[in-house]
Amino acid sequence: MTFRYEFSPLGDTGVLINITENSDPATSRATRAIADFLRKAEQFRFLDVVPAFDNIAVFFRLDEVIISSDTSFFSKAIQDLKGALKSLRLNLDDEGKVVSLPVCYDPTFGIDLESIAAQSDLSINQIIEIHSSVSYNVGALGFAPGFAYLQGIDQRLNLPRRASPRTRVEAGSVAIASEYTGVYPADLPGGWHVLGRTPVKLFVAGRSLLQVGDQVQFQPISMSDFTKFNRVSTKKL
Amino acid sequence: MRKATITVLRPGVCSTIQDLGRFGYQDQGVSPSGALDPVSLKTANSLVGNDPSAAAIEMVQVGAKIALKGGLVIAFAGGVCAPEISGVPLPMLRPIFVLVDVVIDIGQVTNGNVVYMSVRGGICVDKVFGSRSTHLGTKTGGLNGVALRVGDQLPVAVAKISKRDLVDRGVTFFCDDVGTPPWSIRPTVELPSELTDIRFIPSKIFQSLEKVDQQKFLDTEFVLSPTSNRMGYRLKGNALQLDDSANMKSRPVCVGTIQVPPDGQPIVLMAERQTTGGYPSVGEIITVDLFRFAQARVGQTVRFIPVSVEVAQGGVVRLEKEMKTLFDSISQRMSELLV
Numbered sequence: 082m083t084f085r086y087e088f089s090p091l092g093d094t095g096v097l098i099n100i101t102e103n104s105d106p107a108t109s110r111a112t113r114a115i116a117d118f119l120r121k122a123e124q125f126r127f128l129d130v131v132p133a134f135d136n137i138a139v140f141f142r143l144d145e146v147i148i149s150s151d152t153s154f155f156s157k158a159i160q161d162l163k164g165a166l167k168s169l170r171l172n173l174d175d176e177g178k179v180v181s182l183p184v185c186y187d188p189t190f191g192i193d194l195e196s197i198a199a200q201s202d203l204s205i206n207q208i209i210e211i212h213s214s215v216s217y218n219v220g221a222l223g224f225a226p227g228f229a230y231l232q233g234i235d236q237r238l239n240l241p242r243r244a245s246p247r248t249r250v251e252a253g254s255v256a257i258a259s260e261y262t263g264v265y266p267a268d269l270p271g272g273w274h275v276l277g278r279t280p281v282k283l284f285v286a287g288r289s290l291l292q293v294g295d296q297v298q299f300q301p302i303s304m305s306d307f308t309k310f311n312r313v314s315t316k317k318l
Numbered sequence: 319m320r321k322a323t324i325t326v327l328r329p330g331v332c333s334t335i336q337d338l339g340r341f342g343y344q345d346q347g348v349s350p351s352g353a354l355d356p357v358s359l360k361t362a363n364s365l366v367g368n369d370p371s372a373a374a375i376e377m378v379q380v381g382a383k384i385a386l387k388g389g390l391v392i393a394f395a396g397g398v399c400a401p402e403i404s405g406v407p408l409p410m411l412r413p414i415f416v417l418v419d420v421v422i423d424i425g426q427v428t429n430g431n432v433v434y435m436s437v438r439g440g441i442c443v444d445k446v447f448g449s450r451s452t453h454l455g456t457k458t459g460g461l462n463g464v465a466l467r468v469g470d471q472l473p474v475a476v477a478k479i480s481k482r483d484l485v486d487r488g489v490t491f492f493c494d495d496v497g498t499p500p501w502s503i504r505p506t507v508e509l510p511s512e513l514t515d516i517r518f519i520p521s522k523i524f525q526s527l528e529k530v531d532q533q534k535f536l537d538t539e540f541v542l543s544p545t546s547n548r549m550g551y552r553l554k555g556n557a558l559q560l561d562d563s564a565n566m567k568s569r570p571v572c573v574g575t576i577q578v579p580p581d582g583q584p585i586v587l588m589a590e591r592q593t594t595g596g597y598p599s600v601g602e603i604i605t606v607d608l609f610r611f612a613q614a615r616v617g618q619t620v621r622f623i624p625v626s627v628e629v630a631q632g633g634v635v636r637l638e639k640e641m642k643t644l645f646d647s648i649s650q651r652m653s654e655l656l657v
Contacts, residue, residue, distance in 0.1 A: 089521070089522060090519050090602075090627040090630075091570065091571075091572050091602065092519065092572040092573070092574055092575070092602040092603075092604070092605065092630075093519065093602075093604050093605050093627055093630035093631045093633075093634055094572075094605060094634070095572050097569070097570065116345065120345075128341045128342070129341055129342060129343075129344040129345065129350075130345060131344045131345045131570040131593055131594070132345065133567075133568055133569055133570050133594050134567050134568070134569070136569050136570060137570075138569075138570030138571075138572070140341070140344075140572070143634065143638060144638075146631060146634055146635070147634065147635045147638045147639075153627075153628050153631070154631045155627045155628065155631060221568055221594055222345065222346060222347040222593070222594075223347055223568050223570075223592055223593045223594030223595075224347065224568075224592050224593075224594070225347055225455075225456055225592070226343075226346055226347045226348045226456060226458075227346065227347055228347050230568060266347075267456065269455075269456075284346070284347075287343060287346065287348075287447050288346060289346045289347060
């Protein structure tokens with residue numbers, strides 16, 4: 082397993098690490114494993130470590146930045162990071178989980194199904210079939226607590242964002258835009274096309290259900306199952 | 319100290335409870351939020367003997383009118399305002415001892431953009447993920463996750479304060495039961511003037527632009543737009559066209575990141591930024607200029623000056639040293655006043 086990194090400043094108290102070369106086809110699992118390593122590394126005590134696709138941002142505490150006032154903090158930080166990452170031996174076998182998210186594609190929830198059908202030249206049934214048959218990769222979290230960017234959307238469902246975003250999209254809404262699909266974890270403004278809703282909570286007790294490197298599959302369920310359903314099934318990769 | 323509440327009689331334009339923000343959860347998509355101008359927040363806290371990270375009331379553009387309880391020590395730092403009690407204007411940048419129930423009217427911020435009112439003991443709302451900061455976008459923290467409203471009651475702690483002792487120690491009382499010591503500190507944040515130079519660390523994207531485009535950006539005098547808010551300050555100026563500005567993959571951002579969306583008008587990410595952003599960035603405002611930038615008023619202009627990360631970090635080191643020296647000396651004076 083080999084990786085190559087490029088380092089650049091992210092402001093004056095952060096570093097952006099770009100994984101430029103990754104011999105593991107599952108980039109996200111490696112990004113997540115490297116981020117987890119850096120977050121736990123005692124030599125650094127980072128304020129935050131944020132993985133996203135092929136980037137990881139690390140944020141230093143201010144008292145760490147001011148300690149080394151004689152030498153360039155940034156060059157020292159790069160050296161320390163390079164050293165730590167060089168000796169890193171990743172075990173990617175147990176990274177990530179497979180999550181099966183139940184989704185009700187009923188048109189009362191899937192408020193954009195008709196417009197997606199018009200734009201993609203597919204029937205609503207085809208849209209549901211295509212959307213729920215793919216295993217998506219969680220590439221990054223962002224936008225809101227518990228919002229995951231899911232990669233792997235079928236090209237036929239790759240549509241630009243809505244021309245005007247909504248001021249409110251209901252929590253649990255499952256949506257698509259350009260090369261991603263995702264689930265709104267709370268009532269939020271949004272510009273993605275909504276095709277259904279999940280009863281599952283995406284952000285609980287300060288943690289996102291979906292983490293970088295997980296795989297997600299959508300499981301169509303009926304409206305009556307939607308109202309009864311309160312569990313998500315997960316299994317280890 | 320005893321529990322009490324202070325009541326919001328008039329909220330102002332956008333008043334929220336803020337501390338230094340919540341960290342450790344950005345990888346879960348949780349925005350740090352926190353004070354727009356952390357230096358002024360820490361200054362206001364120091365002036366009432368609080369920990370720098372105590373929660374205070376942040377007020378943007380127009381301040382609140384609040385019913386205070388006797389037994390409080392408060393202070394103001396940041397944008398210029400003249401808080402009044404019974405028509406008497408009070409000074410900023412020194413502790414104010416409030417011995418009886420009074421109404422304070424903070425009024426307009428006449429220079430700068432945001433002012434902090436600290437209360438000794440802090441604003442005691444519950445912490446959410448380790449912080450009392452309000453994040454309006456996700457309704458997290460503060461008081462019910464929203465800006466202050468008429469009738470809101472903010473939990474504080476009151477103490478028995480002896481007027482006699484304070485008078486002996488040099489505090490002058492006016493309005494009978496509101497007093498201040500004869501000393502105050504100099505402002506800790508230089509408020510922006512009509513045209514202000516703001517230093518930034520240029521990104522790889524900026525460095526790869528044609529020199530003529532780089533220069534065009536650096537020569538532009540950007541005007542702060544009224545659509546600015548705690549999530550981002552929007553700037554109007556010469557449009558900078560970047561390749562792929564509609565299609566970049568989301569990447570982690572930091573406070574002060576200067577994004578350029580497809581319309582070419584920059585957005586500087588501020589306290590309530592999302593943890594990742596999909597627009598390309600020309601760089602990040604350096605920490606020591608970010609507090610000044612947060613104090614820019616709508617209609618003021620800024621120009622960007624590129625500097626190295628070494629210069630930026632040198633600034634951080636100097637600022638921290640200066641603040642430590644100042645806060646140590648305030649702490650000394652406060653311990654003489656409130657034995």
